[in-house]
Amino acid sequence: MISIKLLASMLLFSAIVLAAGCGGGGGGNPAPIDVVTDGSTPANVMAVTVNGSLCSASSYLNKPCVSVTICNPDLSVCQTVDDILLDTGSYGLRIFQQAIPSLALPQVANGTGSLTGCVQFADGSSLWGPIKRAAVKLGTEPAVTMPIQVIDATFGTLPLPCANADPSPVSSGFSGILGVGVLAEDCGPGCVFSSANGIYYSCIGTSCTGTTVALADQVQNPVARLPVDNNGLLVRFPEVPVSGVPSLDGSVIFGIGTRTNNTPVAPTVFPTDQNGDFRTIFNGINTVGFLDTGSNGLFFPNADPTVLPVCEAPNADWYCPPLARALLATSVGANGSPSQNVSFSVSNFLTLVASPNNVFSNVAGPSTFGFDWGLPFFMGRDVFFGIEGTTSPLGAGPYVAY
């Protein structure tokens, strides 16, 4: 067995060799590609805490938080921001203006105006603000300059889809959101060809109108822009006991099969469609399924109410079974294969949250359609996300694997 120290030395050596040929990652500042900072933590690892030290106080349950360093493109000023939601259900870094007061980030131009984004979420909320270039550092990966969204509801005039844009971290429940799912941009081809996309606007003064945006100017999945570990990521959380824990430490490891620490051991690979969805069958109903660290429970339709009754109001959006339920669903690749059973459990939400704990592997609630495999799914698993347009030992993205 290779010792950690030896491994670290090998990585450092490979970093020196690789650095010669790769130059900077886009930040204009040539940096070593694989810095081993302390002899044991590889550059491609980012800490995640669920309701732990990286989250703001009074965070909602099952909230995975990371810390991201954001700099002016010339690296003259940097700010490290905690309380950033790790979200495999979206793409790109978005951060509240309030969290980065010291930075002066250049705005991305669009025609004669400045590019501005409106992101709607499935719960009906939205985030609005200018698209700016920033040097983004994930873990101790090299800084890479890319378009991000600076969330600012006071910018310009809110268009209709963002009329309810969140004004502050308190309203959103996070200081920022790091979207690292299987797609490379937040909008993709739909915004390259159509100006009535409801997402991108060109603002001149306070007047903002819908606009087309080249892929390179769209908000980027930061993992897809890394110099080496850009073909995906691995999300890793330990198991959680049935009664929950106060907080949980996990990690995101960038790259798939690019280093010894992200080499997969034969997971099942589920190709996704162009939206990042595969299929999930539960109780005989076949719906879209997606793996989403940004959802704080398992949410699915078609539960038998005698098995999974919802809780009394005002918590009727959670299940409250009288006994813990062991359940089974089937994951299916977007193209029909592979097909594999997945077991999960659901306990009484009200009983669980009556404890001092904040992190639970067995909280679930109803949804209308689509199986939302939220954070509980990730506990006790290694889950891989293969980014579109890349390949790895697991195949060509987009895919999820576990």
Added chain:
Amino acid sequence: MNLRRVTIYLSLGLVTLVAPRWSEATLGEPAESIARDGEALSAVARSSTSRTGYTIAEISSATTCIREYVTTSGTVFAVAWNGLAHPDLSVLLGSYNQEYRDALGRQPRRLGRRQTQVKSDRVVVETWGHMRNLQGRAYLPELVPEGVSLYDIH
């Protein structure tokens, strides 16, 4: 049922995506009520599918698909959508919009969720999904034809 009329009506629904100020239309109304505003659209009717007890007409813009569920007597009893952005519900809900807004306003925000359901006396509005594939539906429970499963509306 006059399919052409329904098609025009359904096309008008797409105004949600391209001309947000449109106030005519939709849920609970007959096809005739909206034929007056036909020109404004840059969307196309893609298909019309007959099912037992209702018809689904699908229209799409570059970024969002809307499916309208129409009873055999020509009344829209449900609307479903998916795409890059949610459509303007004030248009899709028409005269039901205010009671939806009121119900929404009474509902506390649930952080960490990727779906929501808002029920008023007469209309149910549900949204779900994630970036690149936002989805939702609105329906009038009292007008859903007998024998039609809500699971078919999505």
